[in-house]
Amino acid sequence: MTDKEKSWAIAEDVARMAGVSRSAVSRTFTPGASVSPKTRARVLEAAKTLNYHVDINARNMIQGRSTFVGVVTSALVSPFRAQLLAPIAHHLGARGLLPILMNADDPDQTSYALQRLLSYRIAGVIMTSGAPPLSLAREYIERKVPVAMINRAPELEGADVINSDNHAGGALAARELFNSGATRFAFIGPHTTHFSGRQRCEGYVDALTRLGVRKNRITLCNSTISSYEAGQLAAREVLADAAHAPDGVFCATDMVALGFMDEARRTFGRRFPEDMRLVGFDDIQHAALDSYRLSTIAQNTDTLAHSVVDMLSHRITDFSRAAEVRIAPVTFVRRATTG
């Protein structure tokens, strides 16, 4: 520190200027404390001219907790996860909480970083899909740090979860593809390993079955991750045999759908929706672009963010409450790939 003069006013300075005790200043800035309107006014005025702000670090220390919430997410390049960030920050702010960003892309560093986060006496942690392994979340809960998650399997005892209605989304996709005339169906995405992918696939297959579609008319094409490249790869696999190629495809995410669409158009000359119909999941920005106009199942990011913050702040005030699992409704967005 080159500049040693303190650049902030402290409560004592304000007290001296207002001609009151230091406690009076403290009480003025403590919600629900008893101060006479007169002193309160004098304190506020002095605080304003001195540009006084309560030192939240000190307040946090004394109260044994902080107002910081760790937001741990991986693959920020994933458009959907990026879309989630803004509403999370907004709803946290509305409750006086502040988001600390924690990138979980490097698993080794993540464990260390999460450990470090414990030093900050954070009020809670929000984890989004595909982020750190459950074992790390468990460590938090063992230390009584509230954990809330978005789009993850509700496997962790004591953690709240909000999931988009993947099952209903899959069913919606099935119905729309069926109604627009498809007869041979496919699902593309991680339907064995990934939680959301599996639910979406199940909802899809269930609904198709109820619609009377026979099993041999449904192809399940697995992939390890939900990427553009996975979609391209699946297209080459599924469209190679023209005789048995599907004409109604549901992809686990929009990025997969985009990859599928591009490869189907370029390599196999397929047109959407004339030759085949396609539905994605998420409703990311790209889906609306003119070159795609992808019909998709939209997740409501604001609902997801609001719920996760709501549940987390409940658990912050009462750590031992029963874990909650909420389901956020999804909606079908009709664009050009479903006729």
Next chain:
Amino acid sequence: MTDKEKSWAIAEDVARMAGVSRSAVSRTFTPGASVSPKTRARVLEAAKTLNYHVDINARNMIQGRSTFVGVVTSALVSPFRAQLLAPIAHHLGARGLLPILMNADDPDQTSYALQRLLSYRIAGVIMTSGAPPLSLAREYIERKVPVAMINRAPELEGADVINSDNHAGGALAARELFNSGATRFAFIGPHTTHFSGRQRCEGYVDALTRLGVRKNRITLCNSTISSYEAGQLAAREVLADAAHAPDGVFCATDMVALGFMDEARRTFGRRFPEDMRLVGFDDIQHAALDSYRLSTIAQNTDTLAHSVVDMLSHRITDFSRAAEVRIAPVTFVRRATTG
């Protein structure tokens, strides 16, 4: 708080267990303090069994500063800004700093939130392009809070700035378009109001002029913002008169280029690169997708993030140092829209 029992071990607990003084514990966890290897080992062992973590709030308080850095950014949906977030978090973490996310989309709330941030005794602030007005940044500097910015005009005294080499990028685009046979040129984007847009445009026009292109062969198409829609609009404007339509177009950002490309293809039947050539700026994910394969000027997000963190941490240790303005090199990424 329902659970009153303290869930964290404190230094005193560790000291008692290790049979040493509190100070010994403190020194063990203070980098550069002198402890004998023997005590150090005993402390570390006790700390491990008790799961002790230094309370950073308390440490911050006594040291009069925190390790939090406000990262204020607007429009997180903007892919480029989202891409910047991960490397910023990474480089901050490498210096023991933690990013506090601050969304600046709502200007009213922003001012309030920035005020609130002052209460946290943050170590510094990073601002990205197009975020809050300069007046807010000025408030921080007045309170001796270091400010570093990415892709902004170096107008603010005492704030460090790192910018991509917009001028060179514009020149690169000019050269590539020229070499791939274009004869009528256009620039599309905010070249009057927006700092980066203006620099990119200047570099473009300068280079074209040096290449011998006459002024009446260069069209400047202004827009208020850099959006997909702005690109579409510009295409309708610039391509309406087929006789004077450009065949070499440089857009201020990739999103603008995508909009231009889609509209040019759909409404005017233009093909890239056969009928016209196109270069964007940023190198966002979308640019690489098969339906676009957009040639573009890539910003080096890792360099930007590294520099901004580097300058910020320098200013954290010496607030009065001379302001620095750095330029980050850009590179041309050849894809399918430049022949």
Next chain:
DNA sequence: TTGTACGCGTTATCAG
């Protein structure tokens, strides 16, 4: 309602 006195968990200082 107001002021005094103490404690929160840590680091810096200083004597040993």
Next chain:
DNA sequence: CTGATAACGCGTACAA
């Protein structure tokens, strides 16, 4: 190298 003690800025019992 070690241990005792004084800060840091604030909230809050307690007594007035």
